[in-house]
Amino acid sequence: MEKNIDLKVSKLAQNIIGSEIIKLAAEVNEKIKQGEKVYNFTIGDFNPKIFPIPAELKSAIIHSYEEDQTNYPAADGMLELRQAVSKLLKERGELDYKVDEIVIAGGARPVIYAIFKALVDEGDTVVFPVPSWNNNHYTYLNNAKPVLIETTPENKFMPTAADFKPYMSSANLIALCSPLNPTGTTFRKKDLEEICDMILAENEKRNTENKKPLYLMYDQIYWALTLGETEHYNPVTLRPEMKNYTVFVDGISKSLAATGVRVGWSMGPKKIIEKMKSILTHVGAWAPKAEQMATADYLNDLDSYDKFLADIKTKINDRLVAFYKGFQSLKSEGFKVDAIAPEAAIYLTVQFSLHGQTTAEG
Known part of the structure; x- marks a missing residue:
């Protein structure tokens, strides 16, 4: 029978928190593996099949x-x-x-x-x-x-x-x-x-x-x-x-x-x-x-x-602008969403005012 040993670690290790975004990304990827339809917009990474290195x-x-x-x-x-x-x-x-x-x-x-x-x-x-x-x-x-x-x-x-x-x-x-x-x-x-x-x-x-x-x-x-x-x-x-x-x-x-x-x-x-x-x-x-x-x-x-930069920036810009325009369209239709126009990197800042809202399924 194995003894239940309380293994002590340093105070630093005891209180440290792992990267929250990496943890969230792992949870999302697990849901995707299980067949759930989830779009993973967590960690700042690329799909190498779409965005390969040069x-x-x-x-x-x-x-x-x-x-x-x-x-x-x-x-x-x-x-x-x-x-x-x-x-x-x-x-x-x-x-x-x-x-x-x-x-x-x-x-x-x-x-x-x-x-x-x-x-x-x-x-x-x-x-x-x-x-x-x-x-x-x-x-x-x-x-x-x-x-x-x-x-x-x-x-x-x-x-x-x-x-x-x-x-x-x-x-x-x-x-x-x-x-x-x-x-x-x-x-x-x-x-x-x-x-x-x-x-x-x-x-x-x-x-x-x-x-x-x-x-x-x-x-x-x-x-x-x-x-x-x-x-x-x-x-x-x-x-x-x-x-x-x-x-x-x-x-x-x-x-x-x-x-x-x-x-x-x-x-x-x-x-x-x-x-x-x-x-x-x-x-x-x-x-x-x-x-x-x-x-x-x-x-x-x-x-x-x-040449590579020009190509990847076009691909990124096309995607971010499409998302941005989509959210602005939803906003104009009365949905409680908003977004900041993309300027750089691979991110889009979006606001969803969903507190207290319910889905069609309740």
């Missing part, structure tokens, strides 16, 4: 394995990939980062983890808007204090400088994302400029007091997937002085529909990137070497990259 990238990955690129990658990422990322950022993103200011990891998650571990001490204050993706969990993993900024549909669920003003003197890290997961909306240029100006003013004050700076984590994993006339803005291009205080989250997961390929990167001040590299070596969260070499090969041909 054919050239797929061939390059296969070739890398055929060339036996299967040993450990460099701790900060293969030089070839960091060079390709540097070129991509400069020629398509208006950002100038040298190879020693870039670190490669297995997607955006380990990058965010490393940023938090490199910049946030126990008891520090992390300020982020809601809705947003997983900032609460990374704050918890650092035993830091979360401050949630409630955003509104009137401003597309994007925060403003006025939202952050009460917390500037106490904040240690501000976490922003644009295009925003999960709303598919983006910063207005003026709003992001004003937030940057507040951070710069706060850091000018802290510099005179010899205090740790206020840092900005800027997640732009969807930056290449802007739709229509939407423009993507980043803090460093708008305010070059922000380069000292900004650490980016980026990668190919979304722009190339390569969520399972697991190639992401971060760029920021050299000192911070070096510390992130050290943290990632202990986690072992590298992108596989074969995928790194293949991604480098693919990104060196920006004409192919541009």
Whole structure:
């Protein structure tokens, strides 16, 4: 007879909550397997039968394995990939980062983890808007204090400088994302400029007091997937002085529909990137070497990259606009629904005022 042993775990593990959206996606997929008609609009992923990765990238990955690129990658990422990322950022993103200011990891998650571990001490204050993706969990993993900024549909669920003003003197890290997961909306240029100006003013004050700076984590994993006339803005291009205080989250997961390929990167001040590299070596969260070499090969041909982006953006835009128009049509017919026009990424923000309503079946 087996003994019923109460296995104790750490306090961190005891209280941690898994990713809610991944849990919900698993539950929906299980219902689909059981034959229920459910449309899974949960996790930000692609159906590879409809949205495959670029054919050239797929061939390059296969070739890398055929060339036996299967040993450990460099701790900060293969030089070839960091060079390709540097070129991509400069020629398509208006950002100038040298190879020693870039670190490669297995997607955006380990990058965010490393940023938090490199910049946030126990008891520090992390300020982020809601809705947003997983900032609460990374704050918890650092035993830091979360401050949630409630955003509104009137401003597309994007925060403003006025939202952050009460917390500037106490904040240690501000976490922003644009295009925003999960709303598919983006910063207005003026709003992001004003937030940057507040951070710069706060850091000018802290510099005179010899205090740790206020840092900005800027997640732009969807930056290449802007739709229509939407423009993507980043803090460093708008305010070059922000380069000292900004650490980016980026990668190919979304722009190339390569969520399972697991190639992401971060760029920021050299000192911070070096510390992130050290943290990632202990986690072992590298992108596989074969995928790194293949991604480098693919990104060196920006004409192919541009062609793929144009195609995938058209497909995404057609779908999101169709959904948006459909909900607006329902709204005009008197149904209690509304939606925000899609701007970027693969998301549409929809409001269903269904509280107290019943189906035809009761």
